[in-house]
Amino acid sequence: MEIIIRKTAEECAEFAAKIVENYLRINQRPVLGLATGSTPLRLYKILIQKNKEQAISFKKCVTFNLDEYVGLTSDHAQAYRHYMDTELFQHTDIQIENTHVPDGMAEDLRQECQRYETAIRNSGGIGLQILGIGSNAHIGFNEPMCSLSSRTWVKILSRETIRANARFFNSPEEVPKHCITMGIGTIMEAKHCIVLATGESKADAVVNMIEGPISANCPASILQMHPRTTIIVDEDAAKRLQNKSHYTWVEQNKLDWQQY
Numbered sequence: 001m002e003i004i005i006r007k008t009a010e011e012c013a014e015f016a017a018k019i020v021e022n023y024l025r026i027n028q029r030p031v032l033g034l035a036t037g038s039t040p041l042r043l044y045k046i047l048i049q050k051n052k053e054q055a056i057s058f059k060k061c062v063t064f065n066l067d068e069y070v071g072l073t074s075d076h077a078q079a080y081r082h083y084m085d086t087e088l089f090q091h092t093d094i095q096i097e098n099t100h101v102p103d104g105m106a107e108d109l110r111q112e113c114q115r116y117e118t119a120i121r122n123s124g125g126i127g128l129q130i131l132g133i134g135s136n137a138h139i140g141f142n143e144p145m146c147s148l149s150s151r152t153w154v155k156i157l158s159r160e161t162i163r164a165n166a167r168f169f170n171s172p173e174e175v176p177k178h179c180i181t182m183g184i185g186t187i188m189e190a191k192h193c194i195v196l197a198t199g200e201s202k203a204d205a206v207v208n209m210i211e212g213p214i215s216a217n218c219p220a221s222i223l224q225m226h227p228r229t230t231i232i233v234d235e236d237a238a239k240r241l242q243n244k245s246h247y248t249w250v251e252q253n254k255l256d257w258q259q260y
């Protein structure tokens with residue numbers, strides 16, 4: 001794990017944007033894994049701007065989103081397909097047929113999960129996966145006590161996540177209880193993972209993910225076993241880390257070819 005600590009959420013987004021920019025530049029057929037939620041919004045704004053300035057292009061890019069609610073049509077204001085269209089895709093040169101979000105309205109949800117896994121595999125696999133983290137340390141919608149080797153599947157949201165996401169709905173009762181999410185095993189196959197975490201509400205999840213034991217109680221902790229994960233946190237989210245000065249030391253002493 002590589003830990004990058006920046007003062008503000010904006011600086012975190014800029015750092016993440018640099019990684020995405022380099023990834024898009026270097027790869028002929030980039031395959032990006034994408035997240036929704038509040039955290040990546042700043043990053044998406046920067047990417048839209050870079051695309052407008054023609055510093056990057058999404059034309060050859062294929063994307064796979066982590067998750068989708070079950071039972072929301074794609075035009076529902078809280079559907080993740082709608083979020084992606086309005087927060088990123090519509091403002092870039094991406095070809096919409098190259099963007100993938102699980103279909104939470106599929107008649108056969110199990111078949112949809114298998115279709116999604118196959119589509120990821122057929123694309124050549126995810127090269128760069130962007131992740132947020134829940135305050136209970138979920139990644140995707142893989143909640144505490146989930147299998148640490150699961151594949152894309154229908155999961156039940158924890159009551160904590162329903163409460164956290166109720167801010168986007170009129171009431172907690174409106175938050176769907178089910179979702180389709182890439183499994184932890186699926187996420188772990190991405191070649192490079194970036195986790196963005198900002199704000200004090202993520203401080204416990206961040207310290208458990210980085211410095212705690214690997215445990216299903218903290219799904220994000222499995223990333224300690226991932227060959228290449230970059231965790232980008234602001235000072236509020238980094239608050240409880242014990243080894244902050246070591247992470248800064250490592251970042252300052254990277255060799256040229258280890259930079260982005």
Ligand code: F6R
Nearest residue numbers: 035036037038039132133134140
């Ligand atoms: C969303 C997702 C979730 C969020 C997490 C944090 O696609 O996979 O794991 O990343 O719930 O959400 P925010 O950023 O809203 O705090």
